[in-house]
Amino acid sequence: MRRTRMRTVGARALVAAAVLGAGVLGAGTSQGAGGTRPAAVVEQAAEGALQADDNCDLAASLPPAKNVGAKIRKIRERGSLVVGVDQNSFNWGFRDPQSGRIEGFDIDLARAIAKSVLGDPNKVTLKALPTARRIDAIKAGEVDMVVRTMTITCDRKKEISFSVPYFRTSQQLAVPGSSTAKSFTEALRGKRVCAAENSSTHLELKRDSRGASEIRTTDNQLDCLVLMQLGEVDATFTDSALAASQLAQDRTMRLIPETVLPSYMGIGMNQADTDLVAWVNQVVAEWRADGGWRASYDHWLASTMGSPDGYLP
Amino acid sequence: MGTPVITQKQGAVAGLPAQAGRQPVPRGPRGALGRLRSQAQTPPGRLRLAGGVLAALVLLFGTVAAWQVADRAVVASQVVSHSQPLSQDAAEIYRSLADADTTAAGGFLLAGAEPPEIRKRYQDDLATAARLLAQAAARTGSSPEAQRSVAELNQQLPRYAGLVETARANDRQGLPLGGAYLRYASKLMQQTMLPNAQKLVDAEAEQLDRDQETASAYPLVALLLGLLALGALARYQVVLFRRTNRVFNVGLVGASAAVLVAVVWLAAGSAAAGSALADSRQTGSRPLAELNRVRISALQAHAAENLNLVDRGSSDTYSKAWKTLADPLNGPSRQPGSVAWASEVAPSGANAAMTEAGKQFAAWQKRHQAAADQQASGDYDAALRATLSATGGDTSDAAFKAMDEQFGKAAAVEQGRFEAAASGVGGSLELLAVGAAVLAVGAAIGVVRGVGRRLAEYR
Numbered sequence: 147m148r149r150t151r152m153r154t155v156g157a158r159a160l161v162a163a164a165v166l167g168a169g170v171l172g173a174g175t176s177q178g179a180g181g182t183r184p185a186a187v188v189e190q191a192a193e194g195a196l197q198a199d200d201n202c203d204l205a206a207s208l209p210p211a212k213n214v215g216a217k218i219r220k221i222r223e224r225g226s227l228v229v230g231v232d233q234n235s236f237n238w239g240f241r242d243p244q245s246g247r248i249e250g251f252d253i254d255l256a257r258a259i260a261k262s263v264l265g266d267p268n269k270v271t272l273k274a275l276p277t278a279r280r281i282d283a284i285k286a287g288e289v290d291m292v293v294r295t296m297t298i299t300c301d302r303k304k305e306i307s308f309s310v311p312y313f314r315t316s317q318q319l320a321v322p323g324s325s326t327a328k329s330f331t332e333a334l335r336g337k338r339v340c341a342a343e344n345s346s347t348h349l350e351l352k353r354d355s356r357g358a359s360e361i362r363t364t365d366n367q368l369d370c371l372v373l374m375q376l377g378e379v380d381a382t383f384t385d386s387a388l389a390a391s392q393l394a395q396d397r398t399m400r401l402i403p404e405t406v407l408p409s410y411m412g413i414g415m416n417q418a419d420t421d422l423v424a425w426v427n428q429v430v431a432e433w434r435a436d437g438g439w440r441a442s443y444d445h446w447l448a449s450t451m452g453s454p455d456g457y458l459p
Numbered sequence: 460m461g462t463p464v465i466t467q468k469q470g471a472v473a474g475l476p477a478q479a480g481r482q483p484v485p486r487g488p489r490g491a492l493g494r495l496r497s498q499a500q501t502p503p504g505r506l507r508l509a510g511g512v513l514a515a516l517v518l519l520f521g522t523v524a525a526w527q528v529a530d531r532a533v534v535a536s537q538v539v540s541h542s543q544p545l546s547q548d549a550a551e552i553y554r555s556l557a558d559a560d561t562t563a564a565g566g567f568l569l570a571g572a573e574p575p576e577i578r579k580r581y582q583d584d585l586a587t588a589a590r591l592l593a594q595a596a597a598r599t600g601s602s603p604e605a606q607r608s609v610a611e612l613n614q615q616l617p618r619y620a621g622l623v624e625t626a627r628a629n630d631r632q633g634l635p636l637g638g639a640y641l642r643y644a645s646k647l648m649q650q651t652m653l654p655n656a657q658k659l660v661d662a663e664a665e666q667l668d669r670d671q672e673t674a675s676a677y678p679l680v681a682l683l684l685g686l687l688a689l690g691a692l693a694r695y696q697v698v699l700f701r702r703t704n705r706v707f708n709v710g711l712v713g714a715s716a717a718v719l720v721a722v723v724w725l726a727a728g729s730a731a732a733g734s735a736l737a738d739s740r741q742t743g744s745r746p747l748a749e750l751n752r753v754r755i756s757a758l759q760a761h762a763a764e765n766l767n768l769v770d771r772g773s774s775d776t777y778s779k780a781w782k783t784l785a786d787p788l789n790g791p792s793r794q795p796g797s798v799a800w801a802s803e804v805a806p807s808g809a810n811a812a813m814t815e816a817g818k819q820f821a822a823w824q825k826r827h828q829a830a831a832d833q834q835a836s837g838d839y840d841a842a843l844r845a846t847l848s849a850t851g852g853d854t855s856d857a858a859f860k861a862m863d864e865q866f867g868k869a870a871a872v873e874q875g876r877f878e879a880a881a882s883g884v885g886g887s888l889e890l891l892a893v894g895a896a897v898l899a900v901g902a903a904i905g906v907v908r909g910v911g912r913r914l915a916e917y918r
Contacts, residue, residue, distance in 0.1 A: 228837065241638060243630035243634070245570060273772045365773075372636070
């Protein structure tokens, strides 16, 4: 899937990647390091909800470190890592109808964290969360973390902590094959569009509906695919990775090539759990370095998303 | 109380009492008074006039008695042939629909291991619902609300079935889209179809209550007219005796006897019909309605139990729903809506089944709690195994099914009790209506003959 806007996105990504690279190598993060990140780039980066204020660096997180703090101790006492996941995102976090087990790229990552914290990848309790409840569940302590194709946004960073990015993403429109829309704006103007409740795409539509006649929200982006198949909505606005997973389930759907709001996926955690955030950052760095990321990508995503080059943060 | 419901069938009869009422007094009060005065000048005139009034009164009594009782007879037959079966069918429609939804969720939870029994149970549920809906649509006599609910359910049922099949097809491909379709289907069922079915249940239950009340109402007007006629006959004979010194007048004595028999039969027959209907209600339709209510709540609780597992802790919607439904079921025996209450009001013949059902209910509640504790501690797979399995075993699903089976047995007993008590009532009331009419006509002829005898003496 070549992106038409890859050039602008690519330029920004390059800077971000440089910043991130520094972080992943354990040399500290670019927190407030205005020097490595020209303000101009921030200006250009996706307007609106994802880039609400200039001081927000989407890729920034705590320096990676494996120090046992209060939260890690608590998890070890419990003997299980409670992770908020999705059971409806094909190839990311989904319930395999044949086995009944929840699997996917996100689940692999959650297990890698459990293995690092508890020594056993199976010591995870998977709690399926609807999109809208992710932040509440983190703040209320119902889950230790959320690994659920969660887009890092500045607004969300005010409420929870994110790990360093583990996937590069943007937002995209999926439309039924019968749709004649060529461009992003054409696919939205006067159309009924669906998004998961409180997802970053929903918030973006609330900010600027781009002329959509109706915004339908669901618990989950997959419910949007049902509504599209039943003809109740004309388009689904969601994460490009999830749009691809919709396409994988229904070949008659089509993606509008234009992508907007470039960002990253991150693991959401409670702001108080600094020891856990630092630990998870270390796990993400290791997972990327030791080929875990690549192996999971090849297993779950390569067939629908092609080469991993555009996605590795 | 006792105002006859004039249905179309009685529309033709409805005019009768008015005509009968016109017969004795076919003129205005003033004209009547004038004539009375002129007639009253002569004894035979007076005699004739009084005899006419008497005969008319007896006929009026017969007409009103026949009309009121026939009315109740029709409704009493309707209770057995229409209202009660319809209300039972409505409950059955609700149960089939709710069970289809629960079973579909169960099949989903068992994933690739969905046993053929579950598939069959789901198909049987849909077939039952479709058959009963078709019958309900074809039957006349239900209220407009009920008809509307039936029409809507008839449209929604194929749609629901299609959604579930789409869910299955996607499941078979290994796609999570199947689960999304199942949620969509379940939402249609829970938020649209079941409320519709509930409306149907309520409308039919109300109709049954109304019909039972109408059928057991005492025919007061007829009885009062009967006593009035008896009194008038007695008084007339006393006056005649004083006038003529003849003790007996065969015609009038016969008329009195006929009216007396009609009044006694009317009183006793109505009381018997009333008590038979009360009994059919007490030991049949009422416990059955209570049992249906409990069964439906239990089914919904069971659906919430399954859907909560489908949900995997993503919301507390279904655990709350479980609590809302299961708490009343666990209530004490004096609290309507509890399993203990349904046992309390059940007739003796259903006691064994209800006792066994109560045991299974307790087991179900205990197993559900165990599964809920496992889910709370994060062991989803254990919770799933404790809730349902392809092989049955000690799951909460197995306990629920055993309980529902016993409920089914108790329901059959209660249905039988209802039919045994209520089925003869319509026939005996019809006989009473005909009997009252025949006796009144006989009595009127007796009056005419008796008065004629006395009139002849004046010639």
